[in-house]
Amino acid sequence: xxxxYKILGLAFIDFGLIWLWVYQMDPDPSFSIxxxxxxxxxxxxxxxxxxxxxxxxxxxxxxxxxxxxATASIIMFYLFGKGIDRHQNRRxxxxxxxxxxxxxxxIRWKETNEFSMTYSLNPGSSWGFLDGHCVxxxxxxxxxxxxxxxxxxxxxxxxxxxxxxxxxxxxxER
Numbered sequence: 369x370x371x372x373y374k375i376l377g378l379a380f381i382d383f384g385l386i387w388l389w390v391y392q393m394d395p396d397p398s399f400s401i402x403x404x405x406x407x408x409x410x411x412x413x414x415x416x417x418x419x420x421x422x423x424x425x426x427x428x429x430x431x432x433x434x435x436x437x438a439t440a441s442i443i444m445f446y447l448f449g450k451g452i453d454r455h456q457n458r459r460x461x462x463x464x465x466x467x468x469x470x471x472x473x474x475i476r477w478k479e480t481n482e483f484s485m486t487y488s489l490n491p492g493s494s495w496g497f498l499d500g501h502c503v504x505x506x507x508x509x510x511x512x513x514x515x516x517x518x519x520x521x522x523x524x525x526x527x528x529x530x531x532x533x534x535x536x537x538x539x540x541e542r
Contacts, residue, residue, distance in 0.1 A: 390451035411441045453542035463537035
């Protein structure tokens with residue numbers, strides 16, 4: 369039972385340390401390939417600590433770090449994914465809606481107050497067709513591109529194809 373408490377305590381410490389590391393790193397989706405390096409790094413680091421403790425005749429602690437190598441790897445994988453989601457949520461908002469056999473995606477970039485729209489006929493492929501500027505007026509986003517003006521009001525897109533057209537969008541949660 370004491371070993372279980374040690375494993376849980378070490379997992380709690382790992383969670384805190386890895387969360388701080390990922391928070392400071394603020395991973396962007398282009399760095400998602402880094403998970404291939406970071407998870408094995410955490411795994412091997414715990415194995416090295418277990419090996420040092422084993423040779424120092426601390427076999428109980430070596431066993432704890434051996435088990436923790438798998439636990440810390442899972443924590444790293446989970447928190448790294450959440451770090452990418454956090455990064456994306458700070459940078460953009462995204463909605464999707466369906467018209468006939470076409471899926472449309474609307475992205476509002478928070479830092480620049482710009483937006484872009486894409487459409488997709490098949491999963492895995494999309495084409496951009498509209499870019500513009502957006503302004504918040506009393507909680508309603510006004511989207512302007514060339515001579516087109518649309519509004520986002522409570523997850524509704526108003527003015528997509530004609531001025532009175534209202535489309536219910538689904539917000540993409542990360």
